[in-house]
Amino acid sequence: QVRLVESGGGLVQAGGSLRLSCATSGRTFSGTHRGWFRQAPGKEREFVATISWSTDIIHYADSVKGRFTISRDNANNTVYLQMNNLKPEDTAVYYCAAKYGTVETRRDLYPYWGQGTQVTVSS
Numbered sequence: 001q002v003r004l005v006e007s008g009g010g011l012v013q014a015g016g017s018l019r020l021s022c023a024t025s026g027r028t029f030s031g032t033h034r035g036w037f038r039q040a041p042g043k044e045r046e047f048v049a050t051i052s053w054s055t056d057i058i059h060y061a062d063s064v065k066g067r068f069t070i071s072r073d074n075a076n077n078t079v080y081l082q083m084n085n086l087k088p089e090d091t092a093v094y095y096c097a098a099k100y101g102t103v104e105t106r107r108d109l110y111p112y113w114g115q116g117t118q119v120t121v122s123s
Contacts, residue, residue, distance in 0.1 A: 004029070004096045009117030012086055016121070020081040022096030022114060033057075033103045034072060034079040035110055038092035038119075045095065047105045049081060057103045064090075086121045093118050 008020040022034065035050040049060045049070040058070060069082040079096060094117050097110035104110070 004098060004112060004114035006094065006096045006114045006117040009094060009119045011120045011122065014086060014088055014121055014123050016086050017082070017084045018086065018119060020083065020094055020096075020117060020119075022079040022081075024077045028077045029098045029112065030074075030077070032098040032100055032112070034070075035097045035099070035105070035107075036070060036079075036081045037095045037097060037107050037110075038090075039095070039116075040089075040092040043092075045107050047107065048094070050103055050105055051079065052103045059103070059105055061105075083119070086119075088121045088123045091119060091121050 003025040005023050005025050012018055031053050033052045036048040037045050038048050039045040047061050048064055051058050051070045051072055067085045072079040096114040098112040099110045
């Protein structure tokens with residue numbers, strides 16, 4: 001089965017840090033651009049960050065700029081999201097997504113998704 005698998009979520013206090021990972025299972029997704037999205041209860045899934053296969057294109061949502069860093073290790077087919085200075089409003093299920101072609105921030109343009117990992121930030 002072809003999958004993206006997120007890990008690294010958990011419970012952290014405001015101001016703390018977490019590092020999310022997105023690995024692959026069943027195929028490498030070589031050549032894909034990767035995105036991180038999040039969905040809080042009662043809200044739509046929103047864009048967080050994206051990185052191109054070659055890492056020369058990176059975009060962040062305004063709400064996470066300066067606090068989150070996306071990176072990737074293509075040799076290990078893994079993408080990371082380093083989250084620092086976390087705030088209660090960052091609480092959500094975080095999803096990894098992959099796509100070929102152009103780098104995008106719209107969630108509907110990503111055909112491949114992981115199952116999500118919960119991030120909870122307490123105040």
